[in-house]
Amino acid sequence: xxxxxxxxxxxxxxxxxxxxxxxxxxxxxxxxxxxxQDPGQGLRLIYYSQIVNDFQKGDIAEGYSVSRExxxxxxxxxxxxxxxxxxxxxxxxxxxxxxxxxxxxDGTRLSIL
Amino acid sequence: xxxxxxxxxxxxxxxGGISIINCAYENTAFDYFPxxxxxxxxxxxxxxxxxxxxxxxxxGRFTISFNKSAKQFSxxxxxxxxxxxxxYFCAASSRRGNKLVFGAGTILxxxx
Numbered sequence: 001x002x003x004x005x006x007x008x009x010x011x012x013x014x015x016x017x018x019x020x021x022x023x024x025x026x027x028x029x030x031x032x033x034x035x036x037q038d039p040g041q042g043l044r045l046i047y048y049s050q051i052v053n054d055f056q057k058g059d060i061a062e063g064y065s066v067s068r069e070x071x072x073x074x075x076x077x078x079x080x081x082x083x084x085x086x087x088x089x090x091x092x093x094x095x096x097x098x099x100x101x102x103x104x105x106d107g108t109r110l111s112i113l
Numbered sequence: 114x115x116x117x118x119x120x121x122x123x124x125x126x127x128x129g130g131i132s133i134i135n136c137a138y139e140n141t142a143f144d145y146f147p148x149x150x151x152x153x154x155x156x157x158x159x160x161x162x163x164x165x166x167x168x169x170x171x172x173g174r175f176t177i178s179f180n181k182s183a184k185q186f187s188x189x190x191x192x193x194x195x196x197x198x199x200x201y202f203c204a205a206s207s208r209r210g211n212k213l214v215f216g217a218g219t220i221l222x223x224x225x
Contacts, residue, residue, distance in 0.1 A: 004156075040122070042202060042215040043157070058212070090156050098208045099145035099164075104156030 002027045006091050006105035012113045013078065013085060021076045021108045023091035029103070030096030032074035036060060037088040037107070046089075049074055050096050078110060086111050117205050119216025126223050132190040134219045136203035139184065143205040147213070148177065148188050151200045160201070161188075193223045 004025045013019045025032065031050045035043040045058030049068040063082025068074055074093075078085045088109050092102040118137045126132045136146075144165055149157035163170045163177040163186065170177045176189040190197055203216040 006156075040217055042119075042217040043213075044215075045212060048212065092156075099206055101147065101159045101162065102213060104149075104158065106154070106156045 004091055004093055004103060004105035006089075006108050008108060009106070011108055011110045013110060014113050016080045018077055018079050019110065021078070021089055021091075021110070023074045023076065023105060025072055025074075025091075025093045025103075025105075027093055027103060028071070029093035030071070031094045031100075032068065033092040033094075033102065034058075034064070034066065034074070034076045035090040035092065037090055043090065046076065117203060117214050117216045119203050119219060121219060122217070123220040124222070126193045126221065128193065128195060128223055128225045130193050130223075132193045132197065132221055132223070133187060134201050134203070134221070135185065135187045136205075136216050137183075137185045138205050138214075140205070140207065140214075141184070142207040143214075144208060145206045146177070146179065146186050147204050148175075149202045149204065149215075151202065151218075157202060190221075193221075195223045195225045198222050 007022045033048040034046040037043050044060050046064050047066040049055035055068050065077045088107050090107045091105045094100040094102045120135050147162035148160045150160045151157040161172050161175050163179050165181050174191045179186045201219045204213045206213045
């Protein structure tokens with residue numbers, strides 16, 4: 001089945017620790033996205049990548065980093081610089097052409113220990 | 114300019130009733146307006162989308178109405194069912210940015 005796989009489903013971070021969230025897609029999509037979801041605030045864009053080896057900051061990139069070394073993978077690192085990391089993180093992908101539907105994974109819930 | 118304002122925050126509808134969720138935007142460059150449905154613990158799934166060259170689009174019980182002059186669009190769910198209980202997000206994007214801007218979401222509960 002084609003889709004987007006996010007792992008782990010739940011993740012706990014200690015103070016001062018970096019953690020990496022995995023996102024893999026087998027839809028052969030060019031574009032991939034990371035969103036943060038907080039209650040009552042909708043989805044906010046962290047980073048996006050429209051092609052391998054290239055990515056751009058979204059609206060709330062501070063304290064996060066990404067890489068796009070392979071078309072199917074777009075990992076997100078939540079660094080210790082992100083002071084309020086507790087949230088539901090969603091990865092999405094699309095064909096990359098203008099205004100194509102985005103397909104979402106089932107998210108990773110990150111909490112602070 | 115980039116905001117999409119969604120209302121209401123939450124909505125309770127009786128089974129068989131009509132659920133209506135509204136969104137408004139400012140950026141006149143927006144030209145793609147999707148709606149997403151999200152169940153607890155899951156990622157959002159595309160429900161229906163509209164482009165500004167039409168005023169209405171219907172798929173089954175779900176209809177998007179679009180008012181370009183008022184810069185508003187809305188989702189109507191006819192004959193609402195308990196299985197429709199979920200969070201609904203409107204969104205918008207433009208050819209220039211190719212990034213989706215999401216509304217804050219509406220939590221819909223359909224009472225049986």
